[in-house]
Amino acid sequence: MQFLVVMWISSLLVGTQAQSTASFSRGNDRNKRCQYTFMVDSPTEASCPATASSAEIEALKSRLGLVEALISRLAGGEATDTEAQTGLRTAYTQVIGDRDRLQQENTRLGQQVKQLQQTVEELQREAERLRSRPCPQQSSQSVPLYDSSRQTGTDPSWSYGSPAYQELKAEVAEFPAPRTENTESIRGCGELLWVGEPVTHRKADSIAGRYGVWMQDSAEATGPYGPNMVWRIDTVGTEVRQLYGYEDMDQLSRGFPAKVLLLPEAVESTGAAMYRGSLYYQRRRSRTLIRYELGSESIAARRDLPHAGFHGQFPYSWGGYTDIDFAVDENGLWVIYSTNKAKGAIVVSQLDPHSLEVMNSWETNIRKATVANAFMICGRLYTVASYGSPNTTVNYTFDTATSQSKAIAVPFQNRHRYNSMIDYNPAQKKLFAWDNYHMVSYDIRLGKQQ
Structure with a gap:
């Protein structure tokens, strides 16, 4: 019996000489019984095949690389877009400011035009009022201040068509002849x-x-x-x-x-x-x-x-x-x-x-x-x-x-x-x-x- 055991062990050793290594381990199983375990290399493969795992890892790396490149490109594009957007916002702000200033200037000019139109209308009404007013009679004893009245017999402001009629009349009344x-x-x-x-x-x-x-x-x-x-x-x-x-x-x-x-x-x-x-x-x-x-x-x-x-x-x-x-x-x-x-x-x-x-x-x-x-x-x-x-x-x-x-x-x-x-x-x-x-x-x- 001992001989058979020795032969079996010897055959294992001879069978595994061409292999890389062999391992022996001992431990309790789930039922707490002693269990001996021998592990030897396969006669055809030195280790477990890992081709599939390596391909998956490489594919994962490739995908990660693509993702990193895409992230880099997106990050760069966002910076460029940000600068462009900033320039557009600045130009837009300037255009809006110019438009507002032009609108204000247009409003101011419109107000001036209305004021001038009102002034013209007032002067026209004043001229019509003066035309409809009879010429004042000059006293033979008074000496008027204006030569034009001596020559024409009319008020000097009327002879010159002056709009400041009331002002001239006030001056005549205020200063004696x-x-x-x-x-x-x-x-x-x-x-x-x-x-x-x-x-x-x-x-x-x-x-x-x-x-x-x-x-x-x-x-x-x-x-x-x-x-x-x-x-x-x-x-x-x-x-x-x-x-x-x-x-x-x-x-x-x-x-x-x-x-x-x-x-x-x-x-x-x-x-x-x-x-x-x-x-x-x-x-x-x-x-x-x-x-x-x-x-x-x-x-x-x-x-x-x-x-x-x-x-x-x-x-x-x-x-x-x-x-x-x-x-x-x-x-x-x-x-x-x-x-x-x-x-x-x-x-x-x-x-x-x-x-x-x-x-x-x-x-x-x-x-x-x-x-x-x-x-x-x-x-x-x-x-x-x-x-x-x-x-x-x-x-x-x-x-x-x-x-x-x-x-x-x-x-x-x-x-x-x-x-x-x-x-x-x-x-x-x-x-x-x-x-x-x-x-x-x-x-x-x-x-x-x-």
């Missing part, structure tokens, strides 16, 4: 005794009209345009060449020019004047005087003013290159300027209106840079003290007949506080002025000083 004693005829010559309240005829439409010159020809006007024609030049700019013509004061106040002329030479400053069918002005950046004939629309004469300062050498106190200033009065055509020889004092010369030749000259003792403006009346030079003070004076006069000057104090108002032009119109017996965009006129009274 000037005294009439010791005066000459208002149509004759004399010394300046009184300057009335400024009457506004029009306000310029743009910045080009902050400074300017406006004028009417005298009663001796020749050519295609009569004395009722009103002329205007806006002098803000480097090439000022446009001359606007209006049929009368009413058309000026309405802003409807009947003629626009393009001057062949640019205008320097606010010193131009109209006389006997010609415009007289200083050519820009020179001492050259020009006579522009309205009938032929061409330059009829030109001449240099001897030794005259120009382009800021001897201006009025407000500046504006007002070195050479034309003036017209009952005695003819004048030019107001200064020279180096006069050392800045005002020089007055009377000109031949056809050739522009200097016929006579007077050197005054009035410093040109210390006065705001000057004009001629009946052969006398008058200067204004301030261009900006609302209440100033006509402060000096120089008489060319006697070559004597003296200080005076005739009250004068700069209602709009920047008066850049003052000229006398002998036909209307008025002063014309350009006060900070506004074209205004003043009634005056002449007589004999006591």
